[in-house]
Amino acid sequence: MRQTLRRSCAACARAKHSCDLRTPRCSRCIKRRVPCVYANEPLTAVAEPLTLARFSLDPFDSYPQTRLPRGHVQRLIHSFLNKIAFQYYPLDLSATSNPFLISWWPLALGDPALFHVSLQAACLDEELLAQKGFQTSELLMADSVALLRRKVEDASLAVQDGTMNSVITLATIEFGKGNIEISKMHVDGVKRLVRMRGGINAVRQTSPLTARMVSWVSMLIMGHPQFETQDDVSIGDGIPPIPEWQVDGDPAQDLYDIDSIDVDDQVKNVLVRLRRVFERAQHTPLTSTRLHDLTCFVVHRLLSSDTQSPLTECIRHAIILNMLIIQGPTYYSHGVILDMILTRFRVNMVNLDSTFRERDALDVWFVSMGMVASAGTTHYRWFKGRRAQAGPRAWGNAFVGIKSVLWTEALQSREVFRAHWEAVLEV
Numbered sequence: 469m470r471q472t473l474r475r476s477c478a479a480c481a482r483a484k485h486s487c488d489l490r491t492p493r494c495s496r497c498i499k500r501r502v503p504c505v506y507a508n509e510p511l512t513a514v515a516e517p518l519t520l521a522r523f524s525l526d527p528f529d530s531y532p533q534t535r536l537p538r539g540h541v542q543r544l545i546h547s548f549l550n551k552i553a554f555q556y557y558p559l560d561l562s563a564t565s566n567p568f569l570i571s572w573w574p575l576a577l578g579d580p581a582l583f584h585v586s587l588q589a590a591c592l593d594e595e596l597l598a599q600k601g602f603q604t605s606e607l608l609m610a611d612s613v614a615l616l617r618r619k620v621e622d623a624s625l626a627v628q629d630g631t632m633n634s635v636i637t638l639a640t641i642e643f644g645k646g647n648i649e650i651s652k653m654h655v656d657g658v659k660r661l662v663r664m665r666g667g668i669n670a671v672r673q674t675s676p677l678t679a680r681m682v683s684w685v686s687m688l689i690m691g692h693p694q695f696e697t698q699d700d701v702s703i704g705d706g707i708p709p710i711p712e713w714q715v716d717g718d719p720a721q722d723l724y725d726i727d728s729i730d731v732d733d734q735v736k737n738v739l740v741r742l743r744r745v746f747e748r749a750q751h752t753p754l755t756s757t758r759l760h761d762l763t764c765f766v767v768h769r770l771l772s773s774d775t776q777s778p779l780t781e782c783i784r785h786a787i788i789l790n791m792l793i794i795q796g797p798t799y800y801s802h803g804v805i806l807d808m809i810l811t812r813f814r815v816n817m818v819n820l821d822s823t824f825r826e827r828d829a830l831d832v833w834f835v836s837m838g839m840v841a842s843a844g845t846t847h848y849r850w851f852k853g854r855r856a857q858a859g860p861r862a863w864g865n866a867f868v869g870i871k872s873v874l875w876t877e878a879l880q881s882r883e884v885f886r887a888h889w890e891a892v893l894e895v
Contacts, residue, residue, distance in 0.1 A: 477504045500796075504555075532580035534587065535607060547590040549573065556589075556799050557677075559756035567677040572633060579630035581615035584608050585637045592641060602645075612638060620657070627664050629675040635661065636682050640800055643689050655686045659694055667705030668695045681799060683707055684764050688805050693768040700741070709765050710758050712745045719743065724829050724872040732780040734773050738766060738787060739874060746876035753878050760798055763791040778819035779830075785813040786834050787874065789841040794879045803845075810847045813838060817854070829869035832858050836870050839888040852891070863889050 477494050480487035487494050497504035534541055553568035560566045576582040588608040595602050616634055619625040639654035662682060665671050672679035686694040696706035701714060723743060726736055745754075745762065754762065770784050788809055792802060817834060835858040838851035858866070863886050870885065 479504060531577055532583045534584065535611065536587075536604065540604070541587065544587045544590040544594070547594060548586050552586075552590050552593060555593075558796070559760055559798060571675070571677055575630045575633070579628075579634075581612060581619055582630040582634045584612040584615060585634045588612055588641060589637060592644070605641075609638075609641070620661075623664070627661055629671075629678045632658055632661050632671070632675075632678050632682060636678075636685050639689055640685055644800065648689075651689050655689050655694065658682055658686065662695075669698065669705045669708055672708070680760065680764065683768070684760075685799050687768065687771070688800075688802055691805055691808055693772050695768065696772070697765055697769045700737070707765050707768050708761075710745075710754075710762050712748055712754070712758075713741055713762070713765070715744055715748060717744045717747065720747065722872055729779065729830075730777065731783060732773070732775045732777065735770065735775075735780050735784045735787070738770060739783065742766065742787065742874060746874070746879070749876050749878045759795055759879065763795040766791050778816045778823060779825075781816040782813065782820055782834055783830070785809055785816065786837045789813065789837045790874055793837070793841050794876075806841065807845065807847075810838070810842050810845065814847065814850060827858070829872045832866050832869035833873040834858075836866070836885055836889065840885055843888065 477487050477497060479497050479500070480494060485496060487496065494504050531541070531545070536544075549569065553566055553573070554561055557566055557568050563569060572582075573586070576586045585608075588605050591605040591608055592602065595605055612634065616631065616638075619628070619631050619634075625631060635654050635658040639651045639658065642648075642654065643651035662668055662671055668679055668683055671682070683695050696704065698704040698706045698708045700709065702708050719740070720743075726739055767788050770788050773784065775781060775784075789806075792806060792809075813834075817838075835851060835854045838854070839848065842848040842851050866889055867882065867886070
């Protein structure tokens with residue numbers, strides 16, 4: 469049956485842009501790396517055949533018992549498999565390989581706690597769109613918590629992937645509803661479970677999705693890293709670097725000479741290694757999942773450091789913004805931590821003004837990363853106002869400066885940066 473939608477996705481509607489109505493995400497949202505949310509479910513009579521074919525058990529007939537009517541449960545299952553899974557993990561839009569379909573969901577069919585939590589995620593999405601309260605999701609929340617309490621009382625059940633997946637998802641749900649303290653309590657709980665498993669890297673060895681979700685989401689909720697990173701050669705039980713992190717190479721001739729300025733060694737090391745990774749990505753592109761692993765590692769490492777040097781702090785925050793721009797939202801919006809980073813970035817850019825130094829490519833890079841990262845936020849006007857301190861006014865000259873500090877054509881859109889830069893010149 470031909471699939472149609474009642475209206476375009478929310479992002480296209482806001483931009484007054486034509487939407488091709490693709491599901492789970494339209495082409496424009498995929499290209500822009502933004503969440504794609506439809507106001508109404510697709511008007512289709514049957515579930516996606518490819519999705520159902522992935523399971524040996526029909527998820528509409530064999531699932532844990534709930535207090536909801538059968539028809540309601542089936543609708544939520546359909547929503548989770550065809551919408552929520554791809555919104556949570558936009559890094560993989562294939563129904564044959566998305567980890568929420570091929571690893572998470574089979575676990576949920578045999579784990580009542582995870583099943584209830586999964587339904588709750590779909591139910592909350594449904595109720596947010598309907599704007600008629602959260603009666604059903606609250607019922608599912610009560611049952612989810614009760615089922616989880618029984619699991620965590622048993623040491624062998626407490627450390628299961630399904631238990632960790634359930635707890636970190638409850639943390640995201642509570643955070644999204646504004647229940648910050650409850651959300652942080654869940655994060656503390658999942659951290660204890662990770663320690664019982666031997667550390668985040670040990671979890672990653674058997675369940676990459678669980679490790680990725682726990683490390684990234686816990687950082688977004690708490691506002692700072694909850695796990696350490698391994699060193700540059702993958703020693704330790706923290707978050708590991710991707711293999712490309714260890715690739716050696718000589719710096720390109722046209723790169724900004726980072727050694728000529730006084731910058732903290734750890735931040736300098738991250739910048740140099742990222743340049744090598746991005747250079748390699750020009751020829752061997754990073755997969756979406758590997759890019760997420762790189763972003764997670766870099767952001768955790770940089771947010772774990774802190775210096776008194778305004779220049780080092782500006783470089784540190786600009787790198788983090790650069791990685792968030794490239795990756796886009798994963799699991800759910802990183803808007804809260806982005807606002808925190810932009811605020812700190814602004815403070816350190818002002819502090820940097822008081823130091824005696826010539827304006828150069830770094831200033832162009834700072835302003836450019838700030839503008840693109842802050843688009844759509846209250847910070848954007850401030851970064852647009854920094855154009856006078858950025859040096860070159862023509863886009864061609866500005867782009868040379870950006871590329872000399874940190875840039876990858878394979879992952880970043882030159883036109884996006886150009887649009888913001890030229891908009892500034894029109895002020």
